[in-house]
Amino acid sequence: MRRLPVFFVLDCSESMVGANLQKMEECLQVVTRALRTDPYALETVYVSVIAFAGTTRTIAPLVEVVSFYPPKLPLGSGTSLGTALDALMTEIDRNVVKTTPDAKGDWKPIVYLITDGHPTDDPGPAIERWNAKYARKTTLVAIGLGKNADFTVLKRLTENVIVYEESKEGDFQKFVKWISASVVAQSKSVGEGVDSDTLPTLDESVMRIVKEPPPVADESCVTLVGRCQKTRRPYLIKYEREVQAVATRDFRVDVTQYHLAGCHPLEEDYFAWSDMRATEFKVNTASLVGSPGCPHCGNITAFAVCSCGKLLCVNGPGEVTCPWCKQQVSFGTEASDAFDVGRSRG
Numbered sequence: 001m002r003r004l005p006v007f008f009v010l011d012c013s014e015s016m017v018g019a020n021l022q023k024m025e026e027c028l029q030v031v032t033r034a035l036r037t038d039p040y041a042l043e044t045v046y047v048s049v050i051a052f053a054g055t056t057r058t059i060a061p062l063v064e065v066v067s068f069y070p071p072k073l074p075l076g077s078g079t080s081l082g083t084a085l086d087a088l089m090t091e092i093d094r095n096v097v098k099t100t101p102d103a104k105g106d107w108k109p110i111v112y113l114i115t116d117g118h119p120t121d122d123p124g125p126a127i128e129r130w131n132a133k134y135a136r137k138t139t140l141v142a143i144g145l146g147k148n149a150d151f152t153v154l155k156r157l158t159e160n161v162i163v164y165e166e167s168k169e170g171d172f173q174k175f176v177k178w179i180s181a182s183v184v185a186q187s188k189s190v191g192e193g194v195d196s197d198t199l200p201t202l203d204e205s206v207m208r209i210v211k212e213p214p215p216v217a218d219e220s221c222v223t224l225v226g227r228c229q230k231t232r233r234p235y236l237i238k239y240e241r242e243v244q245a246v247a248t249r250d251f252r253v254d255v256t257q258y259h260l261a262g263c264h265p266l267e268e269d270y271f272a273w274s275d276m277r278a279t280e281f282k283v284n285t286a287s288l289v290g291s292p293g294c295p296h297c298g299n300i301t302a303f304a305v306c307s308c309g310k311l312l313c314v315n316g317p318g319e320v321t322c323p324w325c326k327q328q329v330s331f332g333t334e335a336s337d338a339f340d341v342g343r344s345r346g
Contacts, residue, residue, distance in 0.1 A: 004044040004107045004187050005062055005096050009088055011115035012051045013079040020116060020145055021073055027176045028070035034180035035065045041187040042066060044107070048091060054078030054120070056087040062095045079115065081153065082123035085130055092134060109138045110186055112179065116145035119153060127156050141182070222258045222283050223344040225266070226303075226311030227323035228296035234266040235295050235302060236344075237311070239288050258283070260290025263302050286338035304331060309342055 010024055028049065035041040047068040049060035053076025060071045092109060099105035135158070142154040142161045154161045164175050222239040239258035294302045294313035304314040310324040319330045 005109040009113045030176045052084035056083040078120045080121040081119035082126040085126035111140045113142045118150040229312045230297040232323040263292035265295045282340040
């Protein structure tokens with residue numbers, strides 16, 4: 001009989017400690033119970049669990065659902081997504097029966113990859129190998145638990161990227177029910193002789209498809225774009241990240257600050273080469289050390305902020321015309337308190 005292999009590839013890194021890890025274990029238990037009550041699933045579904053943290057192991061080999069018992073999930077340091085993908089590909093090569101001229105092999109495997117963070121290894125080579133040799137032969141569903149999952153990486157693996165955020169009681173039960181329904185739907189399709197990639201409709205109060213990866217900023221530096229109020233030409237201010245230890249007799253804490261690295265003139269084609277999707281990235285001026293002059297006209301500071309939120313240069317107190325919004329803006333002599341200013345992606 002042709003089997004329907006189902007692989008759960010689960011993030012067991014330190015960030016999953018507590019409720020998330022417990023809920024993944026509960027998810028496996030609920031899904032297993034649901035599959036055992038479905039006649040199509042009982043005949044076709046085989047389940048395996050691959051856990052990954054700093055290393056990756058298959059903690060439940062591929063077995064028929066009636067013989068599958070959800071394992072206790074481990075916990076480790078690191079999120080080695082590349083290693084996890086390598087292990088998954090190895091399992092597929094070893095255990096999924098391929099179609100030959102003489103006999104049909106297993107149905108297209110389903111993979112549920114669940115993670116809540118960013119890879120701590122380099123998953124690039126594994127992603128390239130996956131897309132070249134395995135992506136068209138499997139149905140991969142990547143599920144990010146919360147907004148901190150690396151959706152940019154997950155979108156490189158599959159179009160089926162889902163963000164799950166628990167906001168109220170009952171959300172988790174809906175999430176698990178959807179996973180169970182998706183496996184049952186696939187098993188019913190193959191039971192009827194159809195290999196289908198169709199997934200059940202999402203309950204958007206709990207989950208949603210990630211169509212575009214959430215915007216991210218480079219945390220190694222802070223970049224800010226301004227315009228010279230005299231020439232209207234753009235410039236780029238760059239601050240580089242430094243971590244300093246602040247210690248007393250009783251405690252020690254690391255404080256992140258960004259020190260001025262330079263202010264560089266830009267050409268207008270900067271904007272044509274930039275990702276101009278709107279973001280809400282902010283940085284507080286209290287964490288920025290140093291204020292540059294204008295690289296175009298030599299004004300004393302390139303770090304004046306108009307009421308429109310954009311940066312411009314000034315040469316002291318007085319009224320000037322903002323090169324961004326063309327409105328008159330007046331600057332006084334008193335130093336302002338720290339405030340948030342919009343930053344670029346870096």
